[in-house]
Amino acid sequence: MNPWTSRWTPKGTVYGTLLNFRREWDLWSARMTQDPHKAAPQAPVLYVKTANTFCPAGQDLLLQDGVSEVDIGATLGLVIGEQAQVVGAVLLNDWSVPHTSYYRPPVKFRCRDGFLGLPAQVTSGQVQDWATLQMDVRRNGERVQSVDLRGLMRSLPTLLADVGEFMTLQPGDVLMVGSDCLADGTRPRAKADDRVEISAPGFASVITTVRGAA
Amino acid sequence: MKHARIAWSGAIQQAVEADGQLRITQGPHKGRCVAFDEVVWLPPLAPTAQARTVIALGLNYADHAKELAFKAPEEPLAFMKGEASLIGHKAFTRRPADVKYMHYECELAVVIGRTARHVKKADAYDHIAGYTVANDYAIRDYLENWYRPNLRVKNRDTCTPIGPWLVDAADIPNPMALKLQTTVNGQVTQSGSTADMIFDVPTLIEYFSSFMTLNPGDLILTGTPDGIVNVEPGDVIVTEIEGVGALTNTIVAA
Numbered sequence: 500m501n502p503w504t505s506r507w508t509p510k511g512t513v514y515g516t517l518l519n520f521r522r523e524w525d526l527w528s529a530r531m532t533q534d535p536h537k538a539a540p541q542a543p544v545l546y547v548k549t550a551n552t553f554c555p556a557g558q559d560l561l562l563q564d565g566v567s568e569v570d571i572g573a574t575l576g577l578v579i580g581e582q583a584q585v586v587g588a589v590l591l592n593d594w595s596v597p598h599t600s601y602y603r604p605p606v607k608f609r610c611r612d613g614f615l616g617l618p619a620q621v622t623s624g625q626v627q628d629w630a631t632l633q634m635d636v637r638r639n640g641e642r643v644q645s646v647d648l649r650g651l652m653r654s655l656p657t658l659l660a661d662v663g664e665f666m667t668l669q670p671g672d673v674l675m676v677g678s679d680c681l682a683d684g685t686r687p688r689a690k691a692d693d694r695v696e697i698s699a700p701g702f703a704s705v706i707t708t709v710r711g712a713a
Numbered sequence: 714m715k716h717a718r719i720a721w722s723g724a725i726q727q728a729v730e731a732d733g734q735l736r737i738t739q740g741p742h743k744g745r746c747v748a749f750d751e752v753v754w755l756p757p758l759a760p761t762a763q764a765r766t767v768i769a770l771g772l773n774y775a776d777h778a779k780e781l782a783f784k785a786p787e788e789p790l791a792f793m794k795g796e797a798s799l800i801g802h803k804a805f806t807r808r809p810a811d812v813k814y815m816h817y818e819c820e821l822a823v824v825i826g827r828t829a830r831h832v833k834k835a836d837a838y839d840h841i842a843g844y845t846v847a848n849d850y851a852i853r854d855y856l857e858n859w860y861r862p863n864l865r866v867k868n869r870d871t872c873t874p875i876g877p878w879l880v881d882a883a884d885i886p887n888p889m890a891l892k893l894q895t896t897v898n899g900q901v902t903q904s905g906s907t908a909d910m911i912f913d914v915p916t917l918i919e920y921f922s923s924f925m926t927l928n929p930g931d932l933i934l935t936g937t938p939d940g941i942v943n944v945e946p947g948d949v950i951v952t953e954i955e956g957v958g959a960l961t962n963t964i965v966a967a
Contacts, residue, residue, distance in 0.1 A: 512764040514864075542865045545865075545868070550766060551927075601859055606792065610793065665865045666868050669795075
């Protein structure tokens with residue numbers, strides 16, 4: 500296969516969504532009105548995954564600069580076409596350095612080199628195709644999380660509408676719909692030498708081997 | 714040299730400032746000079762192969778941090794923006810009808826020229842292509858304490874004018890001693906100096922490149938001093954930095 504066509508990378512800006520699974524929202528809800536947050540978020544809480552995070556299919560994630568463990572962030576990325584319409588979707592691994600505060604922007608936690616695991620290709624379709632999508636997360640072959648998009652706070656059409664209220668998604672942009680936590684509020688983690696696979700029916704998997712700095 | 718990216722004669726052109734005009738530097742009109750008023754000014758940035766990283770700083774001037782009732786941060790307070798929020802010189806920025814407090818922020822914008830990773834302060838200037846002026850508008854009505862400042866405040870369509878010029882780094886011998894000024898309808902509302910940044914440009918490049926790669930064309934908007942005021946539809950805002958340029962923007966009702 501031609502390597503130039505087989506290794507998909509986003510053409511535009513990749514946005515992530517925080518707190519979009521009911522499980523995590525409910526765990527947070529008692530603290531949402533406390534300092535420093537003072538109130539539950541009204542608009543979607545977004546962040547940017549910069550281009551240095553793009554880790555094409557087949558490339559390892561290198562843990563460096565003092566990072567020894569990462570949260571696995573299995574998510575669906577909606578791929579945007581003309582007129583801010585969704586033309587496809589991808590599974591993504593939205594890696595992050597574990598962080599418990601959502602007060603300040605997560606640049607140091609989410610924008611490190613290689614911190615967005617990509618699949619080989621995009622699956623065409625429309626948002627209604629994925630309303631009940633289920634993803635599996637496996638670490639070294641063992642299933643460590645099942646993610647069900649029926650657990651979203653904002654459904655895919657609602658999220659797109661609420662984001663579109665203040666910014667227009669451009670052709671090539673990708674909007675990640677959020678990642679779920681485990682029952683205790685943490686996310687499954689990975690460290691050097693782990694092999695992490697995110698899969699779902701109809702989608703190219705995201706398979707990443709984690710390596711430690713030499 | 715001062716570089717611009719403009720629309721003129723049905724196409725996008727690259728130009729440089731020459732005797733108070735724009736001299737086109739490439740293509741069929743190469744060498745032709747056109748007046749500033751004859752063109753549409755685009756952000757003065759060449760397209761990038763992948764999404765441009767746009768880093769912005771909050772609270773990077775001691776006086777502005779005080780104005781917003783925060784203690785100065787111990788490390789840079791940074792957030793990321795999407796490139797789609799950028800617009801050029803002399804453009805229109807939309808103000809939603811129902812908001813009470815929308816303000817400009819005059820900022821020195823650094824354009825990366827050479828890939829930067831694990832760069833030390835002493836070498837930071839080698840990685841800069843040049844400088845331009847950004848106006849990083851915020852609508853405080855939408856501020857929420859989640860990944861604050863949140864994107865609804867800071868990543869809105871039309872809310873990041875940038876330009877008019879990309880000025881070569883060689884032409885700005887000391888970017889850490891430039892006067893900044895904003896006028897609203899001709900009245901000075903904001904004035905300061907890049908000398909008052911909490912984290913200066915070399916420190917910022919060392920900090921970001923310690924955990925991420927900065928690529929050519931990436932931007933760092935370095936924060937704003939105090940003197941922010943509400944702006945209304947019809948207001949003309951000029952954000953100016955000594956030696957870099959004067960960026961004009963007009964507020965319109967959304």
